[in-house]
Amino acid sequence: MSAFSVKNVNQIFGSGTAKVHVLHDVNFEAESGTLSLIMGPSGSGKTTFLTIIGGLLTPTSGTVTVNGIDYNQRSKKQRDALRLEAIGFVLQAYHLLPYLTVADQFTLVDKVKPKGNLTKAELNQVLETLGIRSLLHKYPSELSSGQQQRVAIARALYPNPAIILADEPTAALDGPRVKVVGSLLKSLATDHHKAVVVVTHDSRLIEFTDHLYEMQEAY
Amino acid sequence: MFLALKEIKKEKFRSGLIIAMIVLISYLIFILTSLALGMARENTDAINSWGVAKITLSSNANVDMRQSFLTQKQAGTLSKNEAYLGETPVVAEAKGHQQQSAFFVGLKSTQFIAKKIKLESGHRVRHSHEVVVDDALKLKGYQLGDSFKLNDDKTKFTIVGFTKRAKLNVTPVIYGQLGTWRALRGIKMGPVTSVVASKTNQYQSHQDGTKTYTRQQIINKLPGYQAQILTFVLMIGFLMVISMIIIAVFLYILTLQKLPNYAVLRAQGIPSKVLVGATISQSFLLVASGLIIGTVLTAVTGLVIPAQVPMAFNIPLLAVVGLVILVMALIGSLIPVKTVLNVDPVSVMGGE
Numbered sequence: 204m205s206a207f208s209v210k211n212v213n214q215i216f217g218s219g220t221a222k223v224h225v226l227h228d229v230n231f232e233a234e235s236g237t238l239s240l241i242m243g244p245s246g247s248g249k250t251t252f253l254t255i256i257g258g259l260l261t262p263t264s265g266t267v268t269v270n271g272i273d274y275n276q277r278s279k280k281q282r283d284a285l286r287l288e289a290i291g292f293v294l295q296a297y298h299l300l301p302y303l304t305v306a307d308q309f310t311l312v313d314k315v316k317p318k319g320n321l322t323k324a325e326l327n328q329v330l331e332t333l334g335i336r337s338l339l340h341k342y343p344s345e346l347s348s349g350q351q352q353r354v355a356i357a358r359a360l361y362p363n364p365a366i367i368l369a370d371e372p373t374a375a376l377d378g379p380r381v382k383v384v385g386s387l388l389k390s391l392a393t394d395h396h397k398a399v400v401v402v403t404h405d406s407r408l409i410e411f412t413d414h415l416y417e418m419q420e421a422y
Numbered sequence: 423m424f425l426a427l428k429e430i431k432k433e434k435f436r437s438g439l440i441i442a443m444i445v446l447i448s449y450l451i452f453i454l455t456s457l458a459l460g461m462a463r464e465n466t467d468a469i470n471s472w473g474v475a476k477i478t479l480s481s482n483a484n485v486d487m488r489q490s491f492l493t494q495k496q497a498g499t500l501s502k503n504e505a506y507l508g509e510t511p512v513v514a515e516a517k518g519h520q521q522q523s524a525f526f527v528g529l530k531s532t533q534f535i536a537k538k539i540k541l542e543s544g545h546r547v548r549h550s551h552e553v554v555v556d557d558a559l560k561l562k563g564y565q566l567g568d569s570f571k572l573n574d575d576k577t578k579f580t581i582v583g584f585t586k587r588a589k590l591n592v593t594p595v596i597y598g599q600l601g602t603w604r605a606l607r608g609i610k611m612g613p614v615t616s617v618v619a620s621k622t623n624q625y626q627s628h629q630d631g632t633k634t635y636t637r638q639q640i641i642n643k644l645p646g647y648q649a650q651i652l653t654f655v656l657m658i659g660f661l662m663v664i665s666m667i668i669i670a671v672f673l674y675i676l677t678l679q680k681l682p683n684y685a686v687l688r689a690q691g692i693p694s695k696v697l698v699g700a701t702i703s704q705s706f707l708l709v710a711s712g713l714i715i716g717t718v719l720t721a722v723t724g725l726v727i728p729a730q731v732p733m734a735f736n737i738p739l740l741a742v743v744g745l746v747i748l749v750m751a752l753i754g755s756l757i758p759v760k761t762v763l764n765v766d767p768v769s770v771m772g773g774e
Binding site: 286287298302310342 | 424425428429431432433682683686687688689690691692693694696767768
């Protein structure tokens with residue numbers, strides 16, 4: 204079943220001589236239960252593509268349909284609600300709120316979305332898998348880059364979204380941790396029937412993917 | 423509130439600095455307000471203690487009780503609601519004491535003003551050489567039974583009672599008999615009083631050469647009173663506006679620093695109203711904390727400040743001032759709200 208689809212999407216930044224056509228007539232479809240990997244050189248528009256799929260950026264042209272409804276037909280508020288309910292972002296810079304402990308990062312989600320989140324047991328399982336269960340009372344400043352990245356992954360999974368969009372989720376992780384995160388993302392797709400899209404340079408994730416896409420450099 | 427509390431808890435030093443700034447601002451405003459009120463009271467305490475509503479003066483006295491002289495005919499027939507009152511500036515002089523400027527107020531002991539004077543100690547005036555004085559003279563070393571001379575009068579006046587808050591134009595009042603006022607003024611015949619004061623609003627003199635004023639009109643014409651009040655009101659007003667700007671700038675900078683965090687939350691679909699709520703509730707918590715500490719400091723100051731300092735702590739007034747500071751600070755905290763609403767979640771997406 205298609206979780207979302209992208210049709211004829213173009214993205215142009217700037218104008219005149221500064222004009223950059225980042226995305227050209229991109230068509231893409233992600234099905235629930237699959238892990239899609241999007242690779243490509245720097246500047247090819249991977250993150251821009253992810254931003255458009257996530258409803259953060261309206262493309263210059265083309266349509267993005269999530270749960271059967273085009274983003275253009277949703278108000279800003281409805282898009283916010285969709286991101287909160289259905290899309291989990293794992294950002295490249297894994298920004299965690301600096302004044303919230305790891306536990307508080309999840310409590311905040313409970314405050315704005317009281318229902319439909321992972322149960323305590325499920326969360327503990329995720330934390331255990333990622334090896335961060337003992338860090339619940341730590342602030343982000345007390346964590347290493349790798350630990351912060353794993354907390355950011357857990358936070359993105361906590362609202363139990365149907366779609367997971369990850370931007371370089373393994374950038375700060377060593378080999379064994381890449382395998383853990385890759386397995387977790389794969390498990391979310393196959394065992395929990397989520398559509399997982401990962402934008403990355405990290406070829407170590409290829410072994411976990413169902414679909415591999417490569418983006419060409421923008422011009 | 424959740425985000426606000428967590429941030430204050432984590433950023434103790436930064437929050438502490440902002441609270442400290444609000445404490446100092448609120449303390450300064452509270453103290454200035456109390457000082458303004460204290461000064462205003464020292465101008466009007468005596469008049470307010472008489473319980474008068476209307477006062478008749480000579481029409482040519484420029485609304486100044488000291489310059490007014492009414493004859494028996496001008497004073498008219500008095501009911502139990504009216505009283506004579508003779509006022510004159512004097513200098514009290516006694517051995518072992520510095521000269522003390524004061525206002526002598528002569529009263530008739532059978533009339534309502536004399537009966538309304540509340541004694542802190544001693545007894546009421548019974549004889550022409552007896553006086554009841556403001557307790558400011560007690561602070562200058564005078565005691566019950568002490569005597570002093572007034573102006574060039576040969577009579578020695580004995581303090582038989584002290585009364586609290588009996589000041590007129592920031593000068594202590596010496597209460598005595600009406601006859602003594604005439605003697606101090608050197609009046610042998612003619613005027614019988616400076617003014618006729620009435621406790622009813624309906625009172626109005628229709629005698630030639632007289633004019634009736636409300637108590638507030640008399641107060642407003644006290645020398646320097648309006649200028650003093652206006653100065654304090656402007657000072658406090660400007661201070662409040664400046665404080666609002668300072669607090670708003672601090673809160674704005676605080677919010678700007680958090681924009682990347684807010685962008686992340688927006689990317690995650692956290693509604694704008696949650697972020698705006700966090701911004702405003704953080705401002706509320708910081709300002710309210712500062713106000714509470716500022717209030718405690720003001721209360722402590724009120725307990726330890728010397729009695730000579732003219733400060734009056736009026737809790738309802740200070741509560742209103744505190745509320746105004748809080749409201750103005752919250753208005754200031756609304757300034758960065760537009761920035762929060764416009765935060766671009768794309769800005770936190772890395773890569774290309």
